[in-house]
Amino acid sequence: MSPVDYHLHTRLCGHASGELEEYLEQAVRLGIREVGFSDHLPLYFLPPGKTIPDYAMGEEELPLYVEMVQNCARKFPLRVSLGIEADYVPGCEKKLAALLSRYPFDYVIGSVHFLDGWGFDNPAEMEEYSRRDLDRVYEEYFALVQQAALSGLFDIIAHPDLIKKFGFQPGLDLSPLYEETARAFRRAGVCAEVNSAGLRYPAGEIYPSLGLLKCFFKHGVPVTLGSDAHCPEQVGAGLPEALRLLREAGYREVTLFSARKRRILEIAGYCK
Ligand SMILES: [Zn+2]
Numbered sequence: 417m418s419p420v421d422y423h424l425h426t427r428l429c430g431h432a433s434g435e436l437e438e439y440l441e442q443a444v445r446l447g448i449r450e451v452g453f454s455d456h457l458p459l460y461f462l463p464p465g466k467t468i469p470d471y472a473m474g475e476e477e478l479p480l481y482v483e484m485v486q487n488c489a490r491k492f493p494l495r496v497s498l499g500i501e502a503d504y505v506p507g508c509e510k511k512l513a514a515l516l517s518r519y520p521f522d523y524v525i526g527s528v529h530f531l532d533g534w535g536f537d538n539p540a541e542m543e544e545y546s547r548r549d550l551d552r553v554y555e556e557y558f559a560l561v562q563q564a565a566l567s568g569l570f571d572i573i574a575h576p577d578l579i580k581k582f583g584f585q586p587g588l589d590l591s592p593l594y595e596e597t598a599r600a601f602r603r604a605g606v607c608a609e610v611n612s613a614g615l616r617y618p619a620g621e622i623y624p625s626l627g628l629l630k631c632f633f634k635h636g637v638p639v640t641l642g643s644d645a646h647c648p649e650q651v652g653a654g655l656p657e658a659l660r661l662l663r664e665a666g667y668r669e670v671t672l673f674s675a676r677k678r679r680i681l682e683i684a685g686y687c688k
């Protein structure tokens with residue numbers, strides 16, 4: 417099993433289930449030594465009064481989330497970090513920075529889930545793929561991921577090729593986009609997240625693909641590991657495969673965070 421899982425949700429976001437304690441019980445059962453909660457940050461980028469149902473915790477719940485993570489951390493024999501997953505929406509950087517600065521996060525994961533308002537990883541909005549040019553969709557997606565990395569707001573960029581989630585593949589040769597993305601991550605000094613949730617969707621593979629991961633390795637981009645668990649049974653799920661992929665790409669270590677400062681963990685002993 418993986419020694420770490422840095423991407424756990426909680427029931428607060430409205431589309432995950434289980435108490436925080438249940439996630440931690442499962443982590444302890446599996447022998448995971450360090451976890452981090454990174455639930456969805458409130459929808460800071462929407463105009464007042466607007467919302468997306470069951471997408472993220474409400475703004476009034478954020479202090480509660482922080483307190484819940486800090487409290488349950490004391491009750492379990494593993495290290496529990498306080499993370500958050502924040503959507504990157506161009507033009508809203510200042511609002512996001514202000515919100516993030518109010519809490520003592522160990523790390524901030526930046527995510528691209530929207531292309532100009534289109535929730536491309538939302539099953540309810542999947543039909544939109546058939547109306548669009550897939551090559552352009554991929555180009556737009558990776559451009560935005562690079563912009564998120566370069567914003568300087570995040571420690572980690574989540575599931576760096578999430579756009580493949582439903583299995584729609586472009587005709588386009590992706591290698592130039594991968595190169596450009598890895599260079600942007602390197603320049604920005606952010607980590608790429610190796611996220612096993614892709615195994616649970618039509619994509620049927622880890623985010624990022626081996627090709628993109630090799631590019632990250634080539635450019636010296638550090639990585640973190642996460643299952644993106646939305647229920648306690650998903651804690652650690654797919655992470656042994658993620659470790660194998662990391663090894664195949666050349667990685668020998670993953671990155672951890674405390675108070676937004678990096679630590680390194682060797683993974684050699686955890687790969688079979
Ligand atoms: Zn979620």
Ligand SMILES: [Zn+2]
Pocket residue numbers: 423425501644
């Ligand atoms: Zn997530």
